[in-house]
Structures are given as structure tokens and as C-alpha cells.
Amino acid sequence: MNSFRFPQSRSDAEARDAKDPLAHCRAAFALPDGITYLVGHSLGPATQGALLALQRAADDGWVRDRVGAWNSANWIGLAEQVGAKLAQLIGAGEREVLVCDSVSVNLYKLAASAQPLAAARRLVVEEDEFPTDQYILQGLSSMTGVELVWAAPGQGVAELKGGVLVKSLVNYRTGEVADVGADEAAAQAEGGLIVWDLSHATGVLDLRLKTWGARLAAGCTYKYLNGGPGAPAFVFVDDALAPDLASPLPGWMGHATPFDFKSAYQPKEGAARFATGTPPILSLAALDGALDIFQGLNMSDVQQKARQLSQMSLVLAEKADLKTSCPMEADRRGGHISVRHCEGYAVVRAMYDWGIEADFRAPDTIRFGLSPLFLSYAEVWDAMQELTEILETRSWDKACYREKAVVT
Ligand SMILES: Cc1ncc(COP(=O)(O)O)c(C=O)c1O
Ligand SMILES: Nc1c(O)cccc1C(=O)C[C@H](N)C(=O)O
DSSP states (O other): OTTOOOOOSHHHHHHHHHTOTTGGGGGGBOOOTTOEEOOTTTSOOOBHHHHHHHHHIIIIIIITTGGGHHHHTOGGGHHHHHHHHHHHHHTOOGGGEEEOSOHHHHHHHHHHHHGGGSSSSEEEEETTSOHHHHHHHHHHHHHHOOEEEEEOTTOTTTTTTTSEEEEESBOTTTOBBOOHHHHHHHHHHTTOEEEEEOTTTTTTSOOOHHHHTOOEEEEOSSSTTOOOTTOOOEEEEOTTTGGGOOOSSOOGGGBSSGGGOOSSOOBOSGGGGGOOSOOOHHHHHHHHHHHGGGTTOOHHHHHHHHHHHHHHHHHHHHHTTOEEOSOSSGGGBOSEEEEEOTTHHHHHHHHHHTTEEOEEETTTEEEEEOOTTTOOHHHHHHHHHHHHHHHHTTTTOSGGGGSOOSOO
């Protein structure tokens, strides 16, 4: 990465902002002035496009056309239509992506349908994987009797041995990025399958799923895609594999002709066979509007800015004496960085009072999401300087900052 130069000073940061190809995107976000939002890796902020689309779906659909909007506004095809739009951001074909359900439900459906195609009756998950991925495989294992193997961090592919692995492309805690191409090649050589969890990767990395040989994936849309709280997730299914996959939850919306009301099940073509029940139309409409901001953007610019921002932040965090817990090389990270502090929760709460929003993962991890579409280099530079001051003055050292909320 020879051309990789990140800002070394505030004036450098300002100069970078002046020629930032993504700078115009900020105006599309409904973000209040005076806060630096470093939690886009958890919940992306609202865009004007999402809010307008939501309002339009309510007014022109629900209010004006009511049940007729399933046809007039094509609500019936919306999950596939939004899936096709999202497919462009992850390097997939149009009918290989369907927006549906939550990540948890989608991981279950994909892993369960992949298992009969794998060479071994074996489910694998890494010990530091996002908890829902672990719980889902535990549930699938106890439902089917297929053995569940917990692999050490980074050892999932080595432990796969022809089974089915569920693995994050970007680890939620460390931000570390997996090598999809290499992992897929190793898995395929043994007859194994990988279900990729793209939650922390979609909308911030330049994903090339088809080029890399990925076959199955699920991901969320409420982080870097800014779809909104509880926005529906998505599945990616390689077209070549789709006809061999049977959803374990074959609901009527995955039927080729749901309005024929037949007893015999005939799945839709492509990823759409993983639809279950009625899609959440208002949330889907908001996501549809949110995705418009990506039109005309080059995902390699998005990835490059995320990496510049995160490298700059990481170096400043180290200067502030914080221990980092993510890879130091930018190309091994996703869109967030993580650092450690024994009073991390109190630090995050103090930052909030200074107008800087970050998050905390027990026991001691602070995460900063460097969303490239609405953050400027200078703003992030200033936030890291303020964090340094909070640490130096121990402003976080107050009883009120230690009281934990339910959601951290
Ligand atoms: C890696 C990862 N997978 C899954 C989830 C949860 O997905 P859902 O709540 O849509 O099931 C999250 C975050 O919430 C996550 O970070
Ligand atoms: N999905 C979340 C939610 O429903 C409420 C609060 C936070 C979240 C998250 O994004 C958690 C998460 N994916 C994480 O990386 O920790």
C-alpha cells in the first residue's frame, strides 16, 4: 500500500477534506450540528433520502392506495428490487441478493440449507465471533444433531474439514478483515461451505463477492447502509448454488407463485427462495431511499477514506496512550477501530457529554466507527484531540459515568 498516506496534522486533514470525492454526501444526512458520530458501525444515521422514501411509502401507499399498493407501488417485489440495488455494492448479481428478516434468522436459513451440501456433518464457529452467530449455530446443532465445533479465533477455516463455517468478514470487536478468496479456496478444496456475515463490511468496504468466490452470505443494513433501526437484513446466494438449496423456513413469500395458494411447495428462483413471510414494507422503503446515496459513488473511494480516517484515528489514539486492539495495517481492517481502557464505559460516557459518540463492548473495548460518507477528516482529528484531553484530565472519572445503561 505505497500510496497510502493519511493526514498527519490538522492542516493535512483540512487539505484532505478539500479534495474528498465523498464530501458532498454529508449534506444528505439528518445529523445535528455539534456532534461527531463515531457509531455508524452500530446504527447509521438517517438520510434525507430514507426519510422521504418512508414518508412517501406511508402517504402514497398505506394512506392512498392501501392494500392496492402491493400492486401499485410494487410492494410485493420490493424485497427483490432493493436486493438488486444492494447487490451492486457487494459485487453480486441482481437476483443473488434478497432483503429479508434479521441477520440471525438469515444465518440460520443459510447454514441449515448449506449443511446437506457439505462434505461433513459439522458446524464451525470461531470463539470470538459475534454472539448471535454462535447462538444460531448452537440452536441449529441441537435441532439437527450436527456436531458443533468452536474454533480458536482465526482458526475457523483450519477447523472446517468439509463442514459449514459461519464467519464474519469484519470482526465486530477487532475490526479484522478476513481473506474471502483464500478462505473460500481452502473451504472448497475440502467440500466445505462458508456463510459470510457481512454486517460490519457492507457499505464501507469494496466487496467483490463473486470475484472472490463467495457463495453464501448474510448482512445487516442498519450500519453503514443507514437503513434505520431494525432495518431488514439481506442474504446473498451464488446463483450456481441456489437451485440446490432448500430453506428450512419455506414460507409462502419464498414460493414461486404465493397467490396460487397451493399446498405443494415450489421455491422462487435465486436468493428469493429465502423469503419467509410478509416483508416490513415501511422499513424496506426507508432502506430503498437510504441506498440512493451510494449511486454514482465508487466503493473503492469509500473504502479508501474509511482506511485513511481509521489510520489517522489509530495513530492519535496510540499517542493518547490507549492500547489498540485492532490490526495496525489499514488493509487488514474494516470501518471501525477498537482500543482498550479499563474504564472504557466511563470514557465513552464522558465523550458523549463532549459531543463525541462512540460505543463500548465489555469488558474494556471502545469502538470508533469511521463512516466515510458523513465524517470529515478535520472533524475526526478534533474528536481524537478531545479524547486525548478527556484522558489527560481524567474527566471520565465520575460515578455518574459508571452507571451502565441496558444498551452499551
Ligand atoms: C457481526 C454481526 N452479526 C449479526 C448481528 C446482529 O444481527 P441481527 O440483530 O440483525 O440479527 C450484528 C449486530 O447487531 C453483528 O455485528
Ligand atoms: N444491532 C444492534 C441493536 O439492535 C441495538 C444496539 C446495537 C446493535 C449493534 O449494532 C450491535 C452490533 N452489531 C455490534 O457490533 O456490537
